[in-house]
Amino acid sequence: MKILAIESSCDETAAAVVEDGRKVLSSVIASQVSEHIIYGGVVPEIASRMHAQAISGVVSKAMSDAGVGYSDLDAIAVTYAPGLIGALLVGVNFAKGLSYSTGLPLVPVHHLRSHIAANYITTPDLEPPFLCLVVSGGHSHIVAVNDYTDFSIIGRTRDDAAGECMDKAARAMGLPYPGGVNLDKISVNGDSSVYKLPHPHVEGSEYDFSFSGLKTAVVNIIHNSKQKGIEISVPDLGASCIETVADCLVNNTVKAAEEYGFTKIALAGGVSANSRLRTRMNKVCAEKGWQLYMPDLSLCGDNAAMVGAQGYFEFKKGNIAGLDLNAFATMPIDE
């Protein structure tokens, strides 16, 4: 079964053709990073406009790279939530137009579900149930993946997402957007013991996260150092920040796995590309004798291949939308 998938939830316009949820026949991503870089972050209005300009060419390229025509396809999958509403609407409307003109069924895909599904491409024999740490720019969730389309949230952030915290910390350190990636690169050889940062803890919930205090602590160190004329070491402060975020993410995930009896753990989302997080997760899972699954680095950030993977399982479950499909800026993964 071949599915054309479309993704436009944030700042990448992407399309892919995926076979049986696991085999990527083509994957095209048009990144908007160069458009947003001068603003230090994603400007939603610019993102929508760029998607509208790019989407037709991106979809055509995905089709020709896969060597397929519309008569070879079985469905069209599209990210419809959560994300920037104007950005999502471009992909959703394009997919609706294609569905109408080709008669192919339209499959709505939740963005975080698709991040999890990136693991099905990287590890073709991975099957639920497993526990997944989903960490992106807007979300930080510990999710029980009970089945391909059945999820339960075990923990979540009470304020900022892990990616958001690292992006803002990176910005305060003077690093260019996209912050998390650049913070990762610059702090690879940093010493995480130089700067002491608070380890946030959510009272009454051992699986939830809180990252806004950590972000503020990083900003305060930078301001205080400036006032005193002391130069900060970006690699060391970056290493402390990432190490603290990784501590929280890894500790809560391990607690949840032990409590809920999971021995298969997966990572998903843009932050799952982080080198320290991957190393830390690898280490703890090896110690515990657990199986760890991580998306290939090329599948951690936003892409449409993962949408095609999740779209396949949604389609098999009968999750098909009509032409009245709308986009939603927020939507829980377990709805």
Ligand code: KG4
């Ligand atoms: O999943 P994603 O591409 O988009 C959303 O759905 O939000 O995640 C983007 C987030 C950003 O916060 C970005 O800085 C972060 O993932 N990110 C990283 C790394 N690569 C991307 N954070 C830390 N280290 C990385 N290597």
Ligand code: ZN
């Ligand atoms: Zn994403």
